[in-house]
Amino acid sequence: MTPTTAQQARVKTLKINGRDVSASGDQTILEVARENGIEIPTLCHLSGLTPVGACRLCLVEVKGVNKLLPACVTRVHENMEVFTDSERLRKYRRMVLEFLFTERNHICAVCVSNGHCELQSLAQQQGMTHVRVPYLYQKLHVDASHPRFKVDHNRCVLCTRCVRVCDEIEGAHTWDVFHRGIKARVITDLNQPWGTSETCTGCGKCVHVCPTGALTEKGVSVAEMAKRRQFLPYLTMMREERG
Amino acid sequence: MSSNKVKVATVWLDGCSGCHMSFLDMDERLVELADKIELVYSPLVDMKEFPEMVDVTLVEGAVASVEDLHKIRKIREHTKILVSLGDCAVTSNVPSMRNPFKLEDVLSRAYLENADLNQQIPQEVIPKLLPHARPVHELVKVDVFIPGCPPSADTIYFAISELLEGRIPELSDKTRFGA
Numbered sequence: 160m161t162p163t164t165a166q167q168a169r170v171k172t173l174k175i176n177g178r179d180v181s182a183s184g185d186q187t188i189l190e191v192a193r194e195n196g197i198e199i200p201t202l203c204h205l206s207g208l209t210p211v212g213a214c215r216l217c218l219v220e221v222k223g224v225n226k227l228l229p230a231c232v233t234r235v236h237e238n239m240e241v242f243t244d245s246e247r248l249r250k251y252r253r254m255v256l257e258f259l260f261t262e263r264n265h266i267c268a269v270c271v272s273n274g275h276c277e278l279q280s281l282a283q284q285q286g287m288t289h290v291r292v293p294y295l296y297q298k299l300h301v302d303a304s305h306p307r308f309k310v311d312h313n314r315c316v317l318c319t320r321c322v323r324v325c326d327e328i329e330g331a332h333t334w335d336v337f338h339r340g341i342k343a344r345v346i347t348d349l350n351q352p353w354g355t356s357e358t359c360t361g362c363g364k365c366v367h368v369c370p371t372g373a374l375t376e377k378g379v380s381v382a383e384m385a386k387r388r389q390f391l392p393y394l395t396m397m398r399e400e401r402g
Numbered sequence: 403m404s405s406n407k408v409k410v411a412t413v414w415l416d417g418c419s420g421c422h423m424s425f426l427d428m429d430e431r432l433v434e435l436a437d438k439i440e441l442v443y444s445p446l447v448d449m450k451e452f453p454e455m456v457d458v459t460l461v462e463g464a465v466a467s468v469e470d471l472h473k474i475r476k477i478r479e480h481t482k483i484l485v486s487l488g489d490c491a492v493t494s495n496v497p498s499m500r501n502p503f504k505l506e507d508v509l510s511r512a513y514l515e516n517a518d519l520n521q522q523i524p525q526e527v528i529p530k531l532l533p534h535a536r537p538v539h540e541l542v543k544v545d546v547f548i549p550g551c552p553p554s555a556d557t558i559y560f561a562i563s564e565l566l567e568g569r570i571p572e573l574s575d576k577t578r579f580g581a
Binding site for chain 2: 260267268274280283284286288289293296298
């Protein structure tokens, strides 16, 4: 996050879903909502990484603002009135999920992450029982050139958690995003096979922050790829204390 | 055969029959359901023609061949409530994994490259495949969606019970894609 000024750090009072809450001015709507036990769905957001507002699942309504705002990258203001749940928001959240499901291959039944996947859970939570737009049936490749991990682009939702954890926590910046729009892909180094990357340290952080079955360990079968994320807030906290 | 029971049909398109197995997994609850429903058409009963009007039809499988397409259109015309049962009907699931490939390449792989003897692409008896295996609702209107691979017997029982009570089942806390 960008450095906080004294002005921003002052206590703000606002309403979320009609409830009075108080927050520090440098906090985002998402942080304040979660502190107060108000659930806002997220996919690209992961505590400990810089928020990017990529997935648009955390969109909320703010009184007096016509457009919907992403809660993960919107700071709270004095007297703000936020609504996190409405028919309009539910409609857009389902739409976002449906577009993600149509873009690539998200066949849960044969996925290593079945039962441990954030995309799958979100579809269930948001009541998405089917997809109303045609599937694209793209044919993307699987890179299994790394000795321990593999990347299946068919399962990737471009949340960029791998890019951020590799850059911000591991400091290697092996991952990045190549192309734009429908052609966008995550790549390793200069768009070369992962196994040939000179910067990858093999730490596996990218695998464990990936919300779907896109980044996985080798040797796991259907529904076996449970991810471990406990390390992330801990590492972030240690660095902040040291810095 | 005429009775006041609710007329139910089940259909098996491009799927593995796992959803029908899950249906049978309702075990003793099938006896209870038999008092309320009449299974008028299904792979589980010997009836060649789809009846004139059915109250509820459960469809397993994606629409993948010209025969599937013909069947589902006819079934829709003769069904009051059409239910997509399981991921293949709802998303086209595993049958759709051939979709990124050209149909001729898929057939060639199955019947020529991987066949040691008698290599030939079938021209008769086996229905022609459509270019893509597709979810049922892309071709006809679907009224109820039951995701799951397969949906559990409990989920199917709940869904049928709700339909018998005249309600559209709310299933998001009971099943999901890949369940």
